[in-house]
Amino acid sequence: MINPILSPVHTSSRDDAVLNALVDFVASEGLKPGDRLPTERVLSEYLKVSRTTVREALTRWQELGLVERRQGSGTYLRAAVTRNMLHMPLTLPSGNDFGSLMHTLEIRRGLEAEAAVLCAERASDEDIAFIEQKLIRMEAAFHEREGMSSEEDWDFHLAVFRTSGNPLFEQIIAAMYEMFHRFWEHPLGVRDFGHASFPYHRTLFNCIAARDPVGARAEALKLIATVEDDLRRGAANLKKQSKT
Amino acid sequence: MINPILSPVHTSSRDDAVLNALVDFVASEGLKPGDRLPTERVLSEYLKVSRTTVREALTRWQELGLVERRQGSGTYLRAAVTRNMLHMPLTLPSGNDFGSLMHTLEIRRGLEAEAAVLCAERASDEDIAFIEQKLIRMEAAFHEREGMSSEEDWDFHLAVFRTSGNPLFEQIIAAMYEMFHRFWEHPLGVRDFGHASFPYHRTLFNCIAARDPVGARAEALKLIATVEDDLRRGAANLKKQSKT
DNA sequence: GCGCCTAATTGGTTGGACCATTGTGCCAAT
DNA sequence: ATTGGCACAATGGTCCAACCAATTAGGCGC
Known part of the structure; x- marks a missing residue:
């Protein structure tokens, strides 16, 4: 019953829309891992959503290791991103025993x-x-x-x-x-x-x-x-x- | 209560502090998968951080599949959580060929x-x-x-x-x-x-x-x-x- | 007792403000 | 000319207060 992956496509979710737009942006700009993404404020303005929403979306990518944030510096791509990626978060309780x-x-x-x-x-x-x-x-x-x-x-x-x-x-x-x-x-x-x-x-x-x-x-x-x-x-x- | 052990790494991030506190709460209340967590507003007040920060922390857990949020209903535990969990999110390009x-x-x-x-x-x-x-x-x-x-x-x-x-x-x-x-x-x-x-x-x-x-x-x-x-x-x- | 409607609850979103860290470029001292 | 330090702007991190949207629970009328 508890399937850790299945997440009914929240197409209506703002976060996903932001991330999809970001995937397209990365593709159109040809950004590679290590490159810097636009700032949160810029994305917020360009995508017509609040900065909070942009942050929430980026937080998700950060948790998946797709992106790295450096305060005062910017947000940087860490891996190739595509639409319809399958996320597989593996979790082990207490990993060092x-x-x-x-x-x-x-x-x-x-x-x-x-x-x-x-x-x-x-x-x-x-x-x-x-x-x-x-x-x-x-x-x-x-x-x-x-x-x-x-x-x-x-x-x-x-x-x-x-x-x-x-x-x-x-x-x-x-x-x-x-x-x-x-x-x-x-x-x-x-x-x-x-x-x-x-x-x-x-x-x-x-x-x-x-x-x-x-x-x-x-x-x-x-x-x-x-x-x-x-x-x-x-x-x-x-x-x-x-x-x- | 917080573990009396000297905090090994002074958690620089507020998010992590929130999540650690939440792990302790889940443990002390004996919550199991399926149970409901306190509301964001309650956590915010109890932990003395803004609701935004609580939300950012919960977003991370959600992305790892540890927690599920239902608007209007609450936030629910989906898996056992412990301190020092090991996360290894994988993202795979999913093809349909x-x-x-x-x-x-x-x-x-x-x-x-x-x-x-x-x-x-x-x-x-x-x-x-x-x-x-x-x-x-x-x-x-x-x-x-x-x-x-x-x-x-x-x-x-x-x-x-x-x-x-x-x-x-x-x-x-x-x-x-x-x-x-x-x-x-x-x-x-x-x-x-x-x-x-x-x-x-x-x-x-x-x-x-x-x-x-x-x-x-x-x-x-x-x-x-x-x-x-x-x-x-x-x-x-x-x-x-x-x-x- | 049943069904509908309202109100309270709860997560989701917004805008604006301020803090902490980083990077940059200017400027002075050497 | 080089170097060191300093001020400032840019950027992510946090906070607040309000409102939106979905859900749930309770009450009301039937």
Whole structure:
């Protein structure tokens, strides 16, 4: 019954009218992320609505991360906007406990496995060469710094997601990834966090290169499993520390 | 009362202060989703901020789907709220072409299978009884109206997702579900849309009741497969029609 | 008891005012 | 000529008081 998304189209709402007009404006002016929007007062006058209404509309975009406001400076675009965007506000209660972090991994488990399957099914030769390049770069960074490199690691996975041909994978998993790392920059004092996942990157790639969807799923699952394991170890670590 | 803990971050924003106070109020009153919040004017007076500020704060919660406003009636809680909630709003460009629709199904394939697994692993006896009740209701609606009922069908799946213990499943899948149905209330002229998925609801339930995660995954995948098939038939239908 | 109508309540909108922060450009001191 | 500080204008943030629009509750007549 409580559907977090469904919001009967309030076409009569002034806010939506303002936002739609703003989408058109952004499109007609060719504004890109980082560019400044007109001031609230200007929008208010131009759209023939009160400044309060403009503010309410901008507040909504701000909450969705589409826009950033800087007092004294202006309002700046942060992402591409289009009409009929689908907004998907994900909410986790109390985001920094063990359970919530595990929840993000459960989502990744389902999605990364599926993405690996699709990637293995659809990858062209060029795609595979590109992914291999990312893999080699990741491995090099691993040996250089003697540990996982978040950036190169992410680039590799990103290449896999994009090859799946479905942009939703990248966006949703990226959100999970950010949720996970927001509180665990140095997760729970586990020094070699992510270390165990290293070998599975290559085995995953091998399955993709061999167009083996079943194997790719298996390797992706193993990879996630190591992360889950790290998280469990970290949680145990924390428990032990709090006892002393 | 406000937590005696030293306020970690002196909230620079009035909005956040209002929302934090509101979280405490909801907690102290034991309000649940569906309950009514105090009116904006009351909050304004009690919190010693202007009604404008209260409105801006509530607008943010509304955009996150935490709260619903009804003019002339009041503001109602839609989800549990806590301090330190983690918000991750995603905005997806929603297309209404065949490819985009299929993309939502690929996401659902990965997530519904995973949710079914977790549900089968974690369901208590009460959970199973509740899910069965939803199943029976869905089957009754099916036979009554001789076709799938979106509402009862969704209720059944919802029960499964919630039993998984991970709120993200419901949120993400609901977004996919809405994206799918936004343009295809009567998808592509396929009259018996969803018809083929009917039997798999019970087989899925049986696996869950038997605590068989592997079987549950298989049945969930079959269920999604029928929807994908319907979509393909619809697309073919449309193609044929446009030719004439 | 039933149905309609009125009045109070509540969110939505408006206009105007002022505050806090930021950016800019001028001006003086070096 | 460069640099530093200062005044001022622009911009988002907050406030107030009133009115609009939808909803709800209560009372009135039947």
